[in-house]
Structure formats: C-alpha cells, structure tokens
Amino acid sequence: MNTLIHSGLVLLLDGDGWRYERRDILIHEKRIAKIGIIPPSDDVTLIDAENMLVIPGLINTHTHAYMTIFRNFADDMSFFDWLDRMLQVEEGMTEEDIYWTTLLAVSEMIRTGTTCFVDMTIKSAQEKTGPRSAVAGAVRDSGIRAVISRGLAGVSDSDESIMKYGQAVREMEMFGDESRIQFIHGPHAPYSCKADYLRKLTRSSADRGIGQTIHLSESQDEMEKAAVKFGTTPIQYVNSLGVFDVPVIAAHCVYANDEDIRIMAEKQVSVALCPRSNMKLGNGFAPAEAFLNAGINVCLGTDGCGSNNALNMFQEMGAASLVYKGASRKPQCVGAGEVLKMATVNGARAIGREKELGVIREGALADLVLVRLNEPQFQPMNSIISGLVYSSTGREVDTVLVDGKILLDHGRLTTIDENQVYEACRGITERLNMEQVSRIPEHTPATHPES
Numbered sequence: 448m449n450t451l452i453h454s455g456l457v458l459l460l461d462g463d464g465w466r467y468e469r470r471d472i473l474i475h476e477k478r479i480a481k482i483g484i485i486p487p488s489d490d491v492t493l494i495d496a497e498n499m500l501v502i503p504g505l506i507n508t509h510t511h512a513y514m515t516i517f518r519n520f521a522d523d524m525s526f527f528d529w530l531d532r533m534l535q536v537e538e539g540m541t542e543e544d545i546y547w548t549t550l551l552a553v554s555e556m557i558r559t560g561t562t563c564f565v566d567m568t569i570k571s572a573q574e575k576t577g578p579r580s581a582v583a584g585a586v587r588d589s590g591i592r593a594v595i596s597r598g599l600a601g602v603s604d605s606d607e608s609i610m611k612y613g614q615a616v617r618e619m620e621m622f623g624d625e626s627r628i629q630f631i632h633g634p635h636a637p638y639s640c641k642a643d644y645l646r647k648l649t650r651s652s653a654d655r656g657i658g659q660t661i662h663l664s665e666s667q668d669e670m671e672k673a674a675v676k677f678g679t680t681p682i683q684y685v686n687s688l689g690v691f692d693v694p695v696i697a698a699h700c701v702y703a704n705d706e707d708i709r710i711m712a713e714k715q716v717s718v719a720l721c722p723r724s725n726m727k728l729g730n731g732f733a734p735a736e737a738f739l740n741a742g743i744n745v746c747l748g749t750d751g752c753g754s755n756n757a758l759n760m761f762q763e764m765g766a767a768s769l770v771y772k773g774a775s776r777k778p779q780c781v782g783a784g785e786v787l788k789m790a791t792v793n794g795a796r797a798i799g800r801e802k803e804l805g806v807i808r809e810g811a812l813a814d815l816v817l818v819r820l821n822e823p824q825f826q827p828m829n830s831i832i833s834g835l836v837y838s839s840t841g842r843e844v845d846t847v848l849v850d851g852k853i854l855l856d857h858g859r860l861t862t863i864d865e866n867q868v869y870e871a872c873r874g875i876t877e878r879l880n881m882e883q884v885s886r887i888p889e890h891t892p893a894t895h896p897e898s
C-alpha cells in the first residue's frame with residue numbers, strides 16, 4: 448500500500464542549508480518513493496498536509512526511556528539524595544515494569560515528533576528477558592525506531608557483570624531480526640566500569656560490528672575523581688583504552704578541554720549534548736561551539752526522566768539554541784539551523800544511518816513528522832526554522848510516521864493505548880512505594896556505589 452502526503456511544506460537539506468518547498472511525498476512500503484507534484488489516486492492512503500510542515504523525524508541520541516517512572520519524583524535535591532531515591536525504587540523494577548515505563552516514554556516521544564531514540568537501560572533485572580518485556584519489546588509493539596543498549600557497569604569477571612552482559616547479548620539475539628531495532632553496547636561510564644571491562648566491551652562491539660554509547664565528563668565531581676584515579680580526563684582515559692576505536696556516542700561531555708576535543712574529532716566520536724539534564728543537575732554547559740568548530744558530529748539527547756522531566760526534543764532544541772549562547776555570551780553561536788541538524792541529520796550520522804534517516808529524500812526511510820503551521824507559535828511565518836527551534840513546544844506535532852506507518856494520526860496514537868499505559872505505570876509506582884520513598888528526609892547517609 449502506498450501513502451501520499453499531499454501538499455505539505457517539505458523541509459529539505461541542501462548541502463549545509465535548510466529550505467522548504469510545497470511538495471507531495473509518495474511513500475511505498477517503508478521508503479520515500481518520490482518527492483514532487485504527484486496527483487492523488489485511488490490506490491493511496493491520502494494524508495492532507497495543507498498548512499503543515501513536513502520534517503524528518505527527530506532523533507533523540509541519549510535517553511533512558513524506562514526512567515519515566517522517575518518523572519517529577521526526586522527534583523531539586525543534591526545529586527546523592529537524588530541517586531539514593533532512584534536506586535531504592537529501581538531495585539524493585541522488573542523487566543515487565545520496564546516495558547510499561549518505556550511505552551510511556553514512547554508515547555511522549557511520538558507525540559513530540561521523535562521517531563528514533565538511542566537508549567541505555569541502566570537497571571539490570573534478574574529475570575530473563577521475555578517477548579513482552581524490556582525496552583525492545585516496547586519498541587517492537589509501538590512501531591517507533593530505537594538503538595538499544597544495556598547500561599553495563601562493573602568489573603569484567605564479577606557475577607553481576609557477566610549476568611548483565613549475558614542479558615544484553617540475549618536481548619540482541621531475541622530481537623535481532625526486528626528491522627526497527629539496532630543494538631549497541633552501553634558501557635555506563637569510566638567511573639562505573641573497570642578498565643578491563645571497558646576493553647572487553649569494546650572488543651565485543653568490534654566483533655559484532657556495532658558501536659557503543661557511554662556517559663563522559665558529565666560533572667565536576669567526575670572530573671576531580673578521574674584526575675585522582677586515572678591521572679587524566681575521562682575522555683583521554685577511555686581513549687587510552689581503545690574505547691573510541693569503534694563508533695561511539697558520548698553523552699554530555701560538559702567538561703571537555705582542547706585535547707579532549709581534538710581526540711574526539713580525530714576519532715570521529717559523536718557527542719550527544721543534553722543541555723536540560725546538565726542544567727537540572729547543576730552540571731553546567733558543554734563547549735558546544737568548540738565541538739562544532741572542531742568538526743565533531745554534535746547531536747542532541749534528552750537524557751532520562753530522572754534528570755529531565757520531559758523527553759521532548761522540541762524543548763531540547765529550544766534549550767540548546769539558548770543555553771550555549773548564554774554560556775558563551777555570543778548570540779551568533781549555535782544557530783537555529785545548526786540545532787535542527789543536531790536533532791535530525793547529525794543524530795542519524797551518530798547511529799550510522801545518515802543516508803536513510805534524519806533527512807527527507809527519495810530512497811530514505813519514511814520517518815516523517817507533520818507539524819501544524821496554523822499555530823500562533825509559527826505566525827507570522829518569517830522563519831519556519833526559527834519557529835521550530837525557538838518558539839514551538841512540540842504540541843504542534845499532528846501526524847507521525849515511522850517506516851511509512853502512521854503512529855500518530857491527527858493527534859491520536861495508533862499503536863499505544865495510553866490509558867492502559869498510565870494505569871500500568873500507576874500500579875508500578877504503588878507497588879514500589881514511591882510515595883513513601885519521596886517522603887524520606889534529605890541528607891540521609893548515601894548508599895550509592897562508588898561513583
């Protein structure tokens with residue numbers, strides 16, 4: 448069956464610059480077959496895109512989807528109080544809980560124009576992954592696209608590390624045939640993985656021909672500990688272990704010095720900026736302009752709901768467009784067009800799919816978002832690019848397609864029963880006593896592992 452998106456303003460990338468033209472888009476199966484003037488026929492599903500902007504689906508390159516359970520749960524407190532509360536709750540989560548809380552994340556992402564996300568599930572459940580469990584199950588059932596990793600932490604020969612690694616591999620094997628799911632390894636961070644574990648995971652990534660994603664240089668505290676423990680920065684430390692010898696998405700990189708930036712450019716590391724999470728946790732502002740000037744592929748992520756209460760890439764684009772100007776005191780740095788690339792084509796490049804995702808062109812996968820232009824945020828239409836980045840909220844998203852399939856149809860989710868998801872998540876918060884945990888006074892002794 449073919450689908451025709453009729454008479455929308457289509458956002459196209461010409462070399463380095465964005466432009467938009469009124470066009471029709473014919474979708475055959477999963478891909479964009481033709482862009483041009485295409486008369487409707489009886490054998491197509493017609494989507495009327497009059498007064499709509501058609502943009503490539505947004506790509507969230509760093510999140511922990513299951514952490515929606517922590518939305519609005521442990522706000523405005525010190526890092527270790529925050530972490531203590533999260534760990535207490537997370538302990539009791541099952542693989543099925545992760546399935547439901549991920550579906551909640553996916554509902555929000557689809558509604559706000561995200562068609563692909565790079566995920567790291569930090570929680571390791573004891574039970575085996577079943578078909579209706581975990582992030583992969585939720586991705587398969589919802590129709591969204593994802594690049595999935597298990598956040599692996601520990602020592603390479605400890606029982607827990609072996610269990611987590613085994614679970615990651617089992618999940619890859621169980622869901623390996625799903626065309627919308629890509630797997631990578633997720634070594635959690637240099638402070639939570641021993642050197643030989645990082646080497647082992649990198650070897651495994653190389654053997655499997657996959658990339659990896661890792662948290663790097665996120666906080667001042669991490670930098671101080673790395674200086675004592677490794678005698679260098681986290682970025683230079685993991686580079687010395689060969690971590691960058693496979694494709695890497697490095698999340699945060701708030702504290703990157705000139706040498707760190709030089710290395711990441713040379714090793715073609717993609718940096719996933721998470722400006723709202725960095726601000727919420729009081730971690731500061733990444734040197735975004737220096738990354739761009741060095742030619743680093745810079746993309747955007749929301750991080751999980753534990754440190755950013757929303758998974759809305761429009762909010763993230765808005766934050767990115769403002770915060771790096773404010774931090775550098777340069778209004779001309781990190782422009783709207785640049786931010787839009789971070790959320791689309793750069794995200795696609797980070798996952799090795801820039802030929803078929805993050806852009807609207809013939810032959811690309813039909814991951815498309817229709818945005819209503821008849822909204823005050825876009826009027827008058829002086830610049831649609833500025834509208835997308837500086838003034839839209841995400842609620843202008845009308846229709847979303849992934850692989851040519853409609854997942855949001857004029858504001859209605861087609862694959863997810865939201866009431867069922869809310870109900871399931873309410874049940875989880877009750878079972879895990881989250882209300883009680885949230886009443887624990889602050890400054891209790893920290894039970895967190897070494898960080």
Ligand SMILES: [Zn+2]
Nearest residue numbers: 662698750751
């Ligand atoms: Zn993270």
